[in-house]
Amino acid sequence: MWNERYDRPDYLFGKEPAGFLEAHAHVLSRNSRVLCIADGEGRNSVYLARLGHRVTAFDGSHVAIEKARRLAADRGVEVDFREADVDGWDWTPDSWDAVVAIFIQFADPAMRKRIFDGIAQTLRPGGHLLLHGYAPRQVDYGTGGPSNPDNMYTVPMLEDAFPGWHVFDKADYDARIDEGEGHSGRSALVDFVAMKPAG
Secondary structure, three states: OHHHHHOOOOOOOOOOOOHHHHHHHHHOOOOOEEEEEOOOOOHHHHHHHHOOOEEEEEEOOHHHHHHHHHHHHHHOOOOEEEEOOOOOOOOOOOOEEEEEEEOOOOOOHHHHHHHHHHHHHHEEEEEEEEEEEEOOOHHHHOOOOOOOHHHOOOHHHHHHHOOOOEEEEEEEEEEEEEEOOOEEEEEEEEEEEEEOOOO
């Protein structure tokens, strides 16, 4: 399905980073090792590489990965792109300074739990999670994301998924976004920026 969606001359979600990432990238230390989950066509990973971070990004679509590599080359940066799905990814413990997960709401609740458990495992103590997605009422807007509200986020859900983490920012709000054809229009959004406990 995703290969078909990405098989187009333009970029489904645009070439510029998510506004959420631009607003919150400052929490990352210089030269951080960053993992971008289900990164699609590379807009977010390439942005982080341009900021000087060491970025690895994976996606299950080989079409998206090829487009991401082209975008990185066009922007003059290096990203370690890998073709993998979330269930095939090696969530090596304590490996990353930051994990970025933006609009990964193809995941149903069972897969979401596996992803969140993987994130908690693979982030080093003191590492940062930058998570951004849709709230359940997004299905009423129809401006992006899946049609199943069970795939959406709430702030309490995210707090429960990452207990004991230091939360820098949490928000549930409506805003207009313009991030390619795939995310365009008034949207119900959830932001979650948190640090894994150091001890």
